[in-house]
Amino acid sequence: MLGWAAPWVLLIAVAASTLPLLEDQFGRQDGPALHPEGLVILICGAPNKLRQMKSWEEGLQPRLNREALFLRLVDGREIAPQQHEQAKATLREKVPPEIAILLDWEGLYWKALQLEPDTVELAFFSGGQALSYRISGRFHPAAATSLVERLEKVGGGP
Numbered sequence: 001m002l003g004w005a006a007p008w009v010l011l012i013a014v015a016a017s018t019l020p021l022l023e024d025q026f027g028r029q030d031g032p033a034l035h036p037e038g039l040v041i042l043i044c045g046a047p048n049k050l051r052q053m054k055s056w057e058e059g060l061q062p063r064l065n066r067e068a069l070f071l072r073l074v075d076g077r078e079i080a081p082q083q084h085e086q087a088k089a090t091l092r093e094k095v096p097p098e099i100a101i102l103l104d105w106e107g108l109y110w111k112a113l114q115l116e117p118d119t120v121e122l123a124f125f126s127g128g129q130a131l132s133y134r135i136s137g138r139f140h141p142a143a144a145t146s147l148v149e150r151l152e153k154v155g156g157g158p
Helices: 047-063 081-094 108-113 141-153
Strands: 008-010 039-045 068-075 101-104 121-126 129-136
Touching (some): 081 101
Antiparallel strands (some): 039 121, 121 129
């Protein structure tokens, strides 16, 4: 087995329209339901996985021959409600203003998509429908190449 192996996992069938909108660190709402056309890539992770999430986005963007919308989601279930405002302030301070981090305080996406905690997972929507798989783990160029090839085969890629 290769050291970079990012496991492919089947994703339960979820339409983008069934997922709730979430607020980002600036109070703006977003989610796959607002983007029913094109390719939407959810990059989901724990708060301490922001750098790994960034690696996936930066590694995938140049490989895609068409536009894809990247939505970054943080699992906020471990953040106490009284710390929510401080968490948003920290993100506003440390993350460039053009990058929105959607905050899933209740783990709604983790439940709906059956995401694993404490790792980075990517889920894909094309035309408002979830593609039938997701990928998890750290970014690796070979995993990104495999991902783009898979997206091409199902019509969700370049």
